[in-house]
Amino acid sequence: MKLNKIFLFALMALFSACSSEDDFLVPDSALQIKGICASVSDELPMTRAIAKLSDVVGRNAFVATDRIVFTNIQRAENPLKAFTYSNIIYDYDGNSWERAEGNIPEKIYWTDGASYHTFIGYSLPSSTYHWETIDNSTGSCTFAGELGYGLTELDYTSGNEALMAEDLLVNYSDTTKAESDGLSTKIKFTHALSNVRVVVNIKDFAASSSAVDTQVGISNMVLRSQPCLFSWGANSKDLTVKDFSEQGTEHIKDLKLWCPKPAGEGTAQSKTFTFYGLTTPQDATFHAINGNDKKLEFSFTVTYPNAMNPNETLTKTYSGTFSGIVNFYSGQCTTLNISLNHKNEQMYMDVEYNDWNYVSTPDLGELRKKSTFLDINSTVTIHTDANANIYDATWLYKDGSQLKDIYGNDGTKEKPYRISTASQLLSFAKEVKGGLAFKGQYIRLDADITMQSSTARTTAEDTTSTTAPLSWIGIGDASTAFNGTFLGGDRFINRLSGSPLFVNLGADARIEQLQITCIGNISGKGALAETNAGVIGGCKVIDDVSVADGGGALVGTNTGSIYACYHTGTTQLVGTTSADGVIGCYTASDITSLSSDYLKGLVESLNTKLTTWYKDHLGFTQYQYVYTVGSYPTVVK
Template sequence: MKLHKLLSLTVALSLLVACDTNDEALVPDEALQINGITATLSSTQAATRAETSLGVGRTAFADGDVIVFTTIKRTKYPLENFTYGNIQYSYNGSGWARSSNGTTNDPEKIYWSDVTSAHTFTGYCLPSSSYYWQTVTTDNIVTYKGELGYGVDDKGTIDFSTDNESIIAEDLLVSHSKNVKPETGGASAQVDFKHALSNVCVVVNVTGFATNSLDKKVDVTDMVIKNQPCVFTWGADTTTLSTFNVTDTSNNKIKNIKLWRKSVSGENEDKTFVFYGLTTPQNADYRKINGNSDKLSFKFTVTYPNAIDPTQTDTHTYQGTVSDEVLFNSGKCTTINVSLNHKNEKMLVDVNYTDWNYVSTPDLGELRKKSTYMTLTKDDVKIHSTDGVTIDNATWLYTNGNEVYDVYGNDGNTAATAYRITSAAQMLAFAQEVNNAYTFKDKYVRLDADITMQKSATATGYSWIGIGDANDDNKVFQGTFLGGDRYINRLSGSPLFVNLGDSACVEQLYITAIGEVSTGALAGTNAGIIGGCKVIDDVTLSGTTAGALVGTNSSTGTIHACYYTGEGNLIGTDSGTTKGCYQANQLTSLTNSALSTLVTTLNTNLTTWYSDTSNSGKFKSKFQFTYTIGNYPTVQVAP
């Protein structure tokens, strides 16, 4: 027999099976023996993620891994002779080899029914021999039952806190594909495995400290997700054999899950702590089992330096509940963002969902944090001074020698060290800086929380003053404002930026407005670059020259990959350059197909424009649109 060379992106297997002429004679001429299995593990990383990422759970196959194919057959009209089940392979560190499951009817060889038809491969891969995995046959239907934290008693705690290895030991992989075709030469098959369980990530951001060196000593530990159902099944759907069931309610075990915290350089300085673990795919209904609340609850411990004696510490245990329904989806990461204010011990919690297994590290631009509304006026905030104002007297910026820093120690000279805005008060201080003729030229400012300007949709107690002065060219923003994929909510009165200078750049900022905005929600006048921004819902404009995003885009102004979902125009008067933008009234009566075509057109125009050498230096980031049925096309950083 000739040994075929296997092609693979990750791991490859060369499998030789004993063959004789009698066996070969039983197979039609067009059938070809499968000599090898190439196993890959899905690990798609989102283009908008931070460059530094952490692989959680299984990112590759390891010694001792076992694949069991419960079904291999031709996808359409399978012939019985070419249907195989319970085919096992084991991994030896360099490739996969056939292994017996201990029965006498193990097929010695596996054949394609032909060399062109798509085949169905259904199977699972268990990470450790101690894992609980049971075959269940009912009414000739075979399903497979597993249990997260096998051996831990009901109401006990699954401990992932020691290291990622404990997560890997529980990380089940499953595969179901109807479209497996022979690789080159027809002797091998490539099969993709995906994470079956759900990854849970909890991000704790502690704020509200006095700005001094003791802040860095705060520590967050012992993160526990409470009352998680831990029994699950695979293959219960007799039609596709692909269903990974949430939980088995007839034999459910409720356990707590203690999460693992990855030590990341600079984590404590940012007062941001990130925890990881696994749980079962579930919704609120399964959390009601055995009398438990459908709300997701958690607890954690925070250690602070003692205010009187800094050599001593105080420890507090905090408990929280996510009020909205939290989903844990198979093969996805659910991130719970907790913002804890040390000053008043208020806790804000929200949730978002991403792919897995690449999870971003504590890059604050990736965290979804919320700020409270404005409770100050411009007279309540301080601007930095050149006479050596100390950090304790600064609302947001302070001077140290010849450099200006924010209260988090950033100098604003690069995107990585951008001045960070995390509250409505700091946004007000930012406006006061520009209105005092500090233009931020060659500096970076980064929005690091969703900012809500007014307490309610009808509140008018604290007016937004606007960044810049329309009547003074010295009071104009000339730096780079990184929106951080965040929102300015309930803006009213003045635009966020009264005017943007010819050196200004604003990216990935989203705005909602209430009441009237004079000329444009993001900017009254733009002479710089605005990219990847959007205005949500209707904006009431009071100016004669007004647009939802920008009132006037001047001759030097550039606006790209932006959109507006309300009634009216994106831009009031446009004398500059606008590329790849849209507004809601362009989408009226468009079919899904037409919307998809519009997105293709927008992306083509953007790609062509970005590649034009004459635009070199005009933009810091490139953007593309994506469209899903039932939603407006959304913008994201291009891969």
């Protein structure tokens, strides 16, 4: 719009109709806007405010060559269309803002110096940034852009400059007034995009603080498949992100994050690696596309010296998926915490939402180690596979004549094979099915294993759903028994479904201190084992479990010995058993109705039976029951 002269009745807000040949008079009460003072808001929670300079990510101030575009300036109440201005551009020279040249009004007037005005606009930090104005049928405008316009991926690894070049600032205010001089105004912009911070904690990655693999490096942190098209309206500062069906593959990009301290912070096992980037605001509505949640996938690279040859560097790529919906909020920070406890898959993950104030990283390595079994059809190796070596083995590999796990253990009592992930548990099952009985060898469970997501459903109509419970294949079968010693370490196998954990325990098998919870039906007659000819001690089945007819919560058919075990549910502990095959065990579905005197008496009775049995079985691990007020009697060594 180009005007020669404007006149304005400030109080009546009337536009005087004249011919195009007329000149307009400007009354004294009309004030021309001569100055704009734009800044980045430091108000929470609308911006990634910083607590200290080292936490700066993206822009916290304007710099020379920045440009702002006001897409709408008008009186907030009863605006006159003739005095509504669009696409007003200001350039910043590092000290002040100046009107840019172009097809713009020669002058901008307040309708008066006291009324509220609406200012809508944005600031583009990079000349390569793409934006466009889309007019719709109502006469209002939508403004659209793309993160990483013209790029196939977003690479922030070059540092904060790369983040600043993409950091979109947006202004929307319908309460803007003139300054005291009546000729200028102050405008504050807020961050429109979302900040993401990923913190990788390597606590317990190595076996000890002196091990060579504490010299670990984390790099190439990538967030997969982020949507990059967005738009915002003429009457809102909030961005809308198009869903995947509208984005198109060319607008779905991977984000390579920036690590300002590539060597990490801290020392040895206390190191953390922190990565930063920008992405589009996304919420639960965006993620639920065609009824399916879009999960956040990530990958990163781990390098560390080879324990077998310290002069050699090992490189592994880790990848994973956050099981729940991860939200990214406009102008705020989402922190993704990853604790890398063990080689290959062992990670613990959580998410924090906060403004960009410094938040100390929680020491996730101190939490109980967990592993989630996401895919029952996971490709794993067994030791006879050609690619099962120190670099690529899931669990076991052949080292000359010795069979070792990837942690360097040889299966002796002093160095038992360690299972730390669900995939390693699957590899163990396939080893036994392949004929490896593990006779005379020891295996230790080194993490709680959660077999599937807590969203798994058990109803018949959900059996084909991606959220249906996954069926476990079982360790061994009728013709191949496990005959080693499995040390549960008082850890859990959570949410077991399908086959019993062990299908067949041979006469030389020993299972100790293992806890099991189930989901859905067990296809066999016991959660821990279908048949047992060995020794099971100090084990528990927690809560109700559905097994085949004639079965038991712990074991279906027992011809061996089961001692110091219990079940907190309604199913009998063992289906069928030989005489004197079950010693010092109990089943109780609800102890709230039982008196403390009864429970104390139960503990005393069970311990008396166990003590008598231990006299004739000196080589067995000795467990005793402990009474706890208001809880089930538990076993301890």
